[in-house]
Structures are given as C-alpha cells and as structure tokens.
Amino acid sequence: MQPETARFKELSRAALANDQLQRSMVATGPQFVLKRAKARAALPEFDDLRNAARDIKNHVLAHLDVYLEKFEARVQAAGGHVHWAETAEEARAIILNICAAKKARLITKGKSMVSEEVGLNEALEGAGHTPVETDLGEYLIQIRNERPSHIIAPAVHLRREQIEADFRRVHTDLDPARDLSHIPALVEEARRVLRQNYLDADVGITGANFLVAGTGSAIIVTNEGNGDLTRLMPETHIVITSIEKIVPTLEDASTLLRVLARSATGQDISTYTTLMTGPRRAADPDGPEEFHIVLLDNGRSQVLGTEFQDMLRCIRCGACLNHCPVYQAVGGHAYGWVYPGPIGSVVTPALIGIENAANLPNASTFCGRCEDVCPVRIPLPRLLRHWREREFEQHLTPRTVRSGLGAWAFLAKRPKLYGLAMRLAARFLNWRGRAGRIASLPLARGWTRTRDLPAAQGKTFTELWRERQK
Amino acid sequence: MPRVALFPTCLVDVMRPSVGFAAARLIEQAGFAVTVPEGLTCCGQPAFNSGDRKTARALARRTMTALAGFDFVVLPSGSCAGMMVKHYPELFEAGSADHTAALALAARTHELTAFLVHIARVNNLASEFPARATYHDSCAGLRELGIKSEPRQLLKKVAGVTLMEMEDAEVCCGFGGTFCVKYPEISTRMTDKKVERIIASGADTVVAGDLGCLMTMAGRLKRLGSDIRVRHVAEVLAGDYATPPLAEDDGDAA
Numbered sequence: 001m002q003p004e005t006a007r008f009k010e011l012s013r014a015a016l017a018n019d020q021l022q023r024s025m026v027a028t029g030p031q032f033v034l035k036r037a038k039a040r041a042a043l044p045e046f047d048d049l050r051n052a053a054r055d056i057k058n059h060v061l062a063h064l065d066v067y068l069e070k071f072e073a074r075v076q077a078a079g080g081h082v083h084w085a086e087t088a089e090e091a092r093a094i095i096l097n098i099c100a101a102k103k104a105r106l107i108t109k110g111k112s113m114v115s116e117e118v119g120l121n122e123a124l125e126g127a128g129h130t131p132v133e134t135d136l137g138e139y140l141i142q143i144r145n146e147r148p149s150h151i152i153a154p155a156v157h158l159r160r161e162q163i164e165a166d167f168r169r170v171h172t173d174l175d176p177a178r179d180l181s182h183i184p185a186l187v188e189e190a191r192r193v194l195r196q197n198y199l200d201a202d203v204g205i206t207g208a209n210f211l212v213a214g215t216g217s218a219i220i221v222t223n224e225g226n227g228d229l230t231r232l233m234p235e236t237h238i239v240i241t242s243i244e245k246i247v248p249t250l251e252d253a254s255t256l257l258r259v260l261a262r263s264a265t266g267q268d269i270s271t272y273t274t275l276m277t278g279p280r281r282a283a284d285p286d287g288p289e290e291f292h293i294v295l296l297d298n299g300r301s302q303v304l305g306t307e308f309q310d311m312l313r314c315i316r317c318g319a320c321l322n323h324c325p326v327y328q329a330v331g332g333h334a335y336g337w338v339y340p341g342p343i344g345s346v347v348t349p350a351l352i353g354i355e356n357a358a359n360l361p362n363a364s365t366f367c368g369r370c371e372d373v374c375p376v377r378i379p380l381p382r383l384l385r386h387w388r389e390r391e392f393e394q395h396l397t398p399r400t401v402r403s404g405l406g407a408w409a410f411l412a413k414r415p416k417l418y419g420l421a422m423r424l425a426a427r428f429l430n431w432r433g434r435a436g437r438i439a440s441l442p443l444a445r446g447w448t449r450t451r452d453l454p455a456a457q458g459k460t461f462t463e464l465w466r467e468r469q470k
Numbered sequence: 471m472p473r474v475a476l477f478p479t480c481l482v483d484v485m486r487p488s489v490g491f492a493a494a495r496l497i498e499q500a501g502f503a504v505t506v507p508e509g510l511t512c513c514g515q516p517a518f519n520s521g522d523r524k525t526a527r528a529l530a531r532r533t534m535t536a537l538a539g540f541d542f543v544v545l546p547s548g549s550c551a552g553m554m555v556k557h558y559p560e561l562f563e564a565g566s567a568d569h570t571a572a573l574a575l576a577a578r579t580h581e582l583t584a585f586l587v588h589i590a591r592v593n594n595l596a597s598e599f600p601a602r603a604t605y606h607d608s609c610a611g612l613r614e615l616g617i618k619s620e621p622r623q624l625l626k627k628v629a630g631v632t633l634m635e636m637e638d639a640e641v642c643c644g645f646g647g648t649f650c651v652k653y654p655e656i657s658t659r660m661t662d663k664k665v666e667r668i669i670a671s672g673a674d675t676v677v678a679g680d681l682g683c684l685m686t687m688a689g690r691l692k693r694l695g696s697d698i699r700v701r702h703v704a705e706v707l708a709g710d711y712a713t714p715p716l717a718e719d720d721g722d723a724a
C-alpha cells in the first residue's frame with residue numbers, strides 16, 4: 001500500500017470525527033497505561049533493566065556488522081539459509097522465489113511489522129499464493145483490507161460489533177444464526193476457521209522480535225500461540241525481519257524480553273516465547289524441513305552513525321503509542337503508513353523520506369511521555385526535532401511557518417524593536433478583549449475557532465517594571 | 471543579598487505581566503534581590519522546536535549574555551526554564567566557550583517553584599488565596615526538570631487553598647507551542663480531555679506553572695462556558711486574587 005502520510009491532517013480530522021474509533025481508543029488506551037504502570041511498580045529494578053536494555057542495543061549498533069556475520073554463520077551451521085535484502089523489493093522477491101520453488105498455495109503468517117513494511121501480502125497474492133494471517137488482530141485487518149493501527153495490537157481500532165459484522169460477511173459457510181454477541185465467541189470462531197489452515201499450509205512466515213548472534217536463533221513472542229503453529233506445521237518456514245533486531249547472547253535477549261512484555265502489555269513475560277534455530281533436526285519430533293531468514297535493511301544502515309541512530313534501538317513494544325496523547329486522539333491509521341505513534345513519526349521519514357512524511361514529526365507537542373516510558377530510552381522528542389531540522393534545512397517547512405518564524409526571529413534579535421512590537425501587541429490584545437477574552441482574531445483562527453484567547457493585560461511586564469523602578 | 475535575574479518569558483511579558491510581578495514578590499520575600507535584565511526577548515524555543523537551530527543559537531547567545539553575572543536566573547515557566555537548562559547546552563559544540571557558558575547558565579537557572587523550594591527553602595508563605603485548586607503538570611516542567619511536588623508543597627502553605635488532584639494531571643493539555651495552531655483539531659481534542667478531568671476533579675480553580683498551558687485551558691474552558699478559574703501558580707502563591715483570572719475581567723471575578 002502506498003504511504004498516505006501526506007494526508008495526515010485530513011486523515012486525523014476524519015479520525016477525530018469517527019465515533020466508533022474514538023470509543024475504541026478510549027476503551028483500550030488507558031488499559032495499556034494502567035497495566036504498564038502496575039508492572040513497573042511491581043519490579044523495583046525496572047528502570048535499571050531499561051538502562052541495561054539500552055546499553056545492549058547501543059553495543060549492538062556499534063558493532064552491527066560483526067554480530068550480523070556471526071549470526072549468519074550460526075544460522076548456516078544449524079542448516080538454515082540467510083538472505084540479505086537491501087530493499088523492500090528485494091525482500092519480496094526473495095520470498096516469492098522461495099514460495100514459487102515450493103509451489104506454495106496456502107501460506108500461514110504470524111504477526112510481522114516488517115512484512116507490513118515491505119507489503120508482503122499484496123506481493124504474495126499478486127503471485128497467486130494465498131496468505132492467511134494467524135494472529136487474530138492481523139487476521140481481522142486482513143479480512144478488512146486495512147493496515148495495522150498499532151504495532152502490537154493491529155486491530156485496536158475495531159469494536160466488537162464491527163468484528164461480528166466482518167465475520168458474518170467472510171465466514172459465509174457457518175450458521176448465520178450463530179451467536180457472536182460476546183468476544184470469546186469471536187475468538188473461538190477465529191480459532192476454528194484458522195485451525196485447518198495450519199494443517200494445509202505449504203509455507204509459514206513469521207517475523208522475529210530478536211535474533212541471537214551467539215546461537216543463530218530467532219525469537220518470537222506471542223500471546224496466542226499462533227506463531228508456533230505457523231512455524232512448526234508447514235514444510236518451509238521463512239522468518240522476515242530487519243537487521244537491527246540482533247542481540248549478542250541469549251542472556252541479552254532475556255533482558256530485553258523482560259522489559260518488552262512489561263512495557264507492551266504489562267505482563268511479566270509474554271505467554272509464548274519461541275526460539276527457532278535452523279530446520280528440524282533428525283531427533284526433533286516436528287519442525288520445518290527448510291528454514292530461511294530474510295534480513296531487511298531498507299534504509300536502516302543509512303541511519304547508523306547519524307543523529308537518528310537511537311531509533312534503531314526500538315523493540316516495538318508499543319508503549320510510546322499507548323502513552324502518546326496525539327496517537328490516542330487520532331489512532332494509528334491517521335499516520336498513513338505502517339508505523340504509527342511517536343516511533344512511527346521517527347521511523348517513517350527515515351524509510352520513505354522526510355519530504356513525504358513531514359507532518360508526522362510536526363504533529364507532536366514534545367510532551368515527552370513517550371521517552372519517559374520507552375524501555376530502551378529512545379529520546380523520541382529529540383529525534384522528532386531532528387526531523388524538523390532536516391525539514392527546515394531542506395526548505396520543506398511550509399512558507400507561512402517559515403516567514404512567520406523569520407519575522408519573529410528578526411524582532412527577537414533586536415530588543416529595542418522587539419520591546420516596541422510587544423508593547424503594541426499587548427495593547428492590541430487588550431483592546432480586542434471583551435470580558436477578558438477575545439472570541440475571534442483573524443490571524444489566529446487556528447486558535448480562536450475552538451477557544452477564546454485570553455486578553456492581554458494592556459502593558460508589557462518590561463515597561464511596567466521599568467516604570468516602577470523609576 | 472544574592473542577586474536573582476527574573477526572566478519573565480515572552481508570553482508573560484505580553485499577555486500577563488501580573489505573573490511577573492507575583493514572581494518578583496515571591497523571590498523578594500524569600501530574601502533575594504530581583505533584577506529584570508535589559509536585552510531579554512525570547513529564549514528561542516519556538517525556533518529550536520521548529521528546526522531552526524541557527525536562530526535558536528543566536529537567541530540563546532543573546533539570552534546568555536543578558537543573564538551573565540547573576541547568582542540565579544528564575545523563570546515563571548517550566549518550558550522556558552527547560553529550554554535553558556536542557557537544550558541550550560545541546561545547541562553548542564562540546565568544549566566551545568558558548569557550551570561552557572550554556573552549562574554555567576543551566577546550573578544557575580530555575581523554574582520559579584523549584585527555586586522557592588530548593589534554593590530559597592521557603593517554609594512559610596504569608597499569603598491567602600481562596601480556592602479549591604487542581605494543579606496541572608506542564609510537560610516540560612515535569613519531564614525535563616522533574617518538577618512535581620514543588621508547586622503542590624507551596625500551594626499547601628497558602629491559607630485558603632484546598633488542593634484537589636485531577637486524574638491524568640501529567641497528560642499534555644494540547645498546547646505544544648506552534649502545535650496548537652498547526653494541528654488545531656488534535657490540539658482541541660487533547661484540551662477537551664484535559665478539561666473533562668479538570669471538571670471531574672471538583673476544583674473551582676486550575677493552576678499551572680506555564681502560561682501557554684494556562685491560555686490553552688482557559689481558552690477552551692471559557693469557550694465551553696465553564697466558570698472554572700485559571701491561574702498561574704505564582705499568582706496563587708503571592709495571594710494575587712485581585713487580578714482577574716485568565717480570560718476573565720473584573721465583572722467575572724466578582
């Protein structure tokens with residue numbers, strides 16, 4: 001799907017007017033916040049663990065090439081294949097080749113944001129395969145032909161009634177009179193529908209939360225167990241993930257897992273944590289015959305060594321989305337592409353270009369809650385500001401903003417003139433006031449359309465202070 | 471007597487000088503001499519947050535020069551104090567003279583309530599202010615400077631103030647500098663959520679330490695017809711109830 005980030009303003013306006021979405025956001029957002037707060041309170045060393053998590057990631061990013069090569073060698077030693085994909089297109093081509101060689105019809109898929117990033121489902125369908133998402137949230141957005149609206153809860157924007165309607169629309173071979181009025185019934189129906197797919201699939205595709213250089217393992221965490229069935233049952237398993245997911249050792253992975261689950265859902269640890277190392281060995285009771293790992297770069301290595309490098313520490317826990325007042329107001333789809341929320345606003349310009357995504361880093365009050373909760377301490381407001389700097393340097397900042405800023409800067413550098421201008425402004429903003437407020441001001445419609453402007457008191461502090469000193 | 475430079479901030483200067491006077495009174499009562507230096511305009515935050523580092527740097531240099539030689543610099547704003555404490559040093563290359571000056575300034579610069587509690591060690595306030603007040607934590611003060619208990623501690627010392635916590639006191643009010651005019655619909659929704667919490671708290675007055683947030687909350691409260699009063703924390707601490715609350719005049723205040 002083409003990015004629609006340029007339409008952020010329009011999409012966010014529609015989102016604010018969408019009652020169903022608003023009700024979903026109000027029902028779910030505060031829950032995530034509460035659960036994380038509880039998990040944090042229950043673990044005194046949580047903030048120390050965050051430091052450790054940050055340090056592990058920083059170390060990896062400083063030696064990324066070393067760990068990637070080590071990882072590749074270990075995967076090969078375990079009998080697996082490693083594929084390097086510089087671009088989204090290459091990643092799709094690699095996977096299509098494998099699927100073609102296997103003459104795959106049905107392909108089961110575990111949840112993967114990287115798969116969304118490269119538009120894998122569209123490519124698979126285009127080549128005549130049938131991809132089926134097995135994570136409940138991903139399945140829902142697949143049958144609705146939507147993008148995920150949250151990085152760990154892709155269907156968080158949906159209400160139960162919408163899901164019921166979708167199931168009745170899609171699962172036409174089931175009894176139309178069945179009762180779907182409560183959530184467990186929906187989950188049960190999804191399970192039943194998906195079960196046969198696991199058995200019939202020719203290829204299983206999953207993402208990875210972490211890659212362990214020391215052992216050549218990929219790790220996924222899920223709460224539904226769908227990842228295990230997706231990777232175990234088919235003859236071929238493909239992992240699609242990105243290069244920054246690497247960690248040195250299993251111990252490092254476990255440190256990150258501890259902060260991941262707590263930050264994401266408030267769990268001590270996710271329900272299922274799966275380590276995948278190579279294809280099935282002779283003594284294994286089950287497992288895939290072939291094991292492939294596709295490692296996507298897609299611009300990430302370009303970020304190394306820049307002021308944006310810290311974004312590569314992200315472990316995609318979603319905490320910054322859950323705590324972001326802008327995300328909570330407009331939901332994920334307004335961001336117009338794959339990654340929403342604060343981290344999305346930092347990552348998206350790196351992946352599709354700041355010229356296509358300038359709205360995202362601008363749509364922030366820099367309130368700082370995201371940085372406050374990030375398990376790997378990514379300074380998200382600072383990175384957003386760096387994007388605004390790039391935008392400004394490249395003269396992409398809208399002309400009105402630029403000239404307004406220019407005029408203001410001209411004055412602010414000239415205290416005498418500035419003082420005069422402020423004295424005039426104070427008088428004007430006092431004179432326009434009725435009952436202490438200004439209901440409408442031509443040059444400040446953005447403000448006065450929905451709120452009054454408190455009137456000024458009439459003189460500036462500086463002039464009153466000087467008067468009193470005399 | 472230690473010398474304090476009071477930087478009123480550009481918003482207080484134009485919109486609400488009474489906040490500056492309240493701050494000056496509080497600092498003087500705590501035993502410091504207050505000066506308002508010449509040559510101050512704006513700390514440069516609008517430029518910094520718009521990605522214009524060059525202008526931000528130029529304004530930071532001017533501000534640093536104007537504020538040189540004082541024992542302390544105090545601002546009735548967590549946001550502008552945060553700019554000077556956290557971000558001025560980021561604007562200059564480590565080791566440069568400007569960087570050294572920025573670090574020195576950062577060490578001497580304080581938001582008003584933090585100054586009163588930690589530097590002036592104010593134990594008593596003689597003031598009186600009749601209000602059931604709820605305190606909104608402005609983002610920069612809270613998350614850049616760690617200001618949370620200071621304003622509350624001081625508000626409790628004012629005769630007549632009953633402090634009532636609102637839910638989500640730490641969530642952004644929707645102001646965000648230029649954000650509120652660039653994305654007015656999102657900003658308004660954020661303010662609406664804040665307003666809901668303020669009303670639910672049962673308070674008759676909402677208090678905060680940043681004029682930007684106060685103007686945002688007052689503007690929306692008044693547009694919605696609420697009679698909840700909006701006040702800068704300095705006004706309450708100084709017992710300045712004679713000045714009408716934000717977006718009200720003498721008629722409303724009576």
Ligand code: SF4
Nearest residue numbers: 314315317318320374
């Ligand atoms: S930026 Fe931090 S909080 Fe946001 S998803 Fe990534 S790891 Fe989680």
